[in-house]
Amino acid sequence: MFKTLKNDVDVVLDQDPAARNRLEVMINYSGVHAIWSHRLNHWLWNKKLFFVARFLSQVSRFFTGIEIHPGAKIGQRLFIDHGMGVVIGETCEIGDNVTIFQGVTLGGTGKEKGKRHPTLEDHVLVATGAKVLGSMVIGKHARIGAGSVVLKEVPPNSTVVGIPGRVVVQDGVKIGNDLDHSNLPDPVSDKFRSLEQELIRVKKELKQLKREQEKKEGTPN
Template sequence: MGILKRMKEDMDVVFDQDPAARSYIEVFLTYSGLHAIWAHRIAHFFFKRNLLFIARSISQISRFFTGIEIHPGATIGRKFFIDHGMGVVIGETCEIGDNVTLFQGVTLGGTGKEKGKRHPTIKDNAMVTNGARVLGNITIGNSSKVGAGSVVLKDVPDHSTVVGVPGQIVVKNGEKIRKNLDHHKLPDPVADRCAHLQEEIDALKEEIAKLKEVKQNGNNDL
């Protein structure tokens, strides 16, 4: 595919994903996620040819202007979309498939100083939403979703949704574990656990109050 056709495809993705996009000239001039992707392609070209300083320089210039940091070594497929991309970080050994969407503040990072493949693999049609952290050499499966603010440290199967800290799978193989699962209404397993613990605490308080009452009545009888 030629450069101009690829750029046109990238802008078409914006119209598919963002209802606020109104014209090609607006998208071309004002969408920082688009600019970061285009800059990355140039940086990756030099990185593959071992011109590492040039590649890294282009990456850092792009980071300065867009607020999005993509290491020039990352491998990114077609129709990649970054929505409101400020704070997005994509590590060197990341592999991102086709039709992937990232939102503001997403980190695709490592977990330490290990060598080799140390960043996530995001398969086709996946979505990682606001502020999520996907860390280490793990895989987010085809058509899977990571909920806002989640921290994912383990593989996520295809067609699954994961939320929470640490991430917990709430949808698997297209079957909803929780009902009414919407992008803006993802369940929170941590909050659910806290609510369950609060119920147990309330029950214990009630039992203690009953025991105190029994004890006081026993003393009065004496």
């Protein structure tokens, strides 16, 4: 247990250049507080003390802004960076050395029973505001871009961006645009641009037809 708690602190020192020492991390990092609270709540949940576990998880949510259901399974060295608004559902499974940024939701898609939340394998990164919804596996070393909405499984060593999320890099090979939090695909904007180009083409054709018609009308019989 003490090794696990130490790992929860050490991963912050490894990942966050603003973290200066263990004492600062233990006192000031809400992500660490939320994870520590969850580890206790998960133990209570496994002992079938469901009400107590849920109550303490809500207390932790009030103080940290991070909601982790006590039924979720979390591995070693989870790093929740600036975690306000993070939601982790009951049947989530999170591997080792996973990084989650603020505003991330690991949720379900409806009222289905059983496994209804995602599984994140080792070394996954989920960027700011991303939503991973439903029972699917996010493979090892996968990266989810900021603001993306992921509804399907993600292969290992892949980068996913957009709404809905699509793989743009896999095993180091570009399939589309690389992960760029400031320049993510916008399918609505892309559709409007496509329609605009189509309108320009139609206008050109109409002008050409109009000129041809005027020439015919101006030609003497």
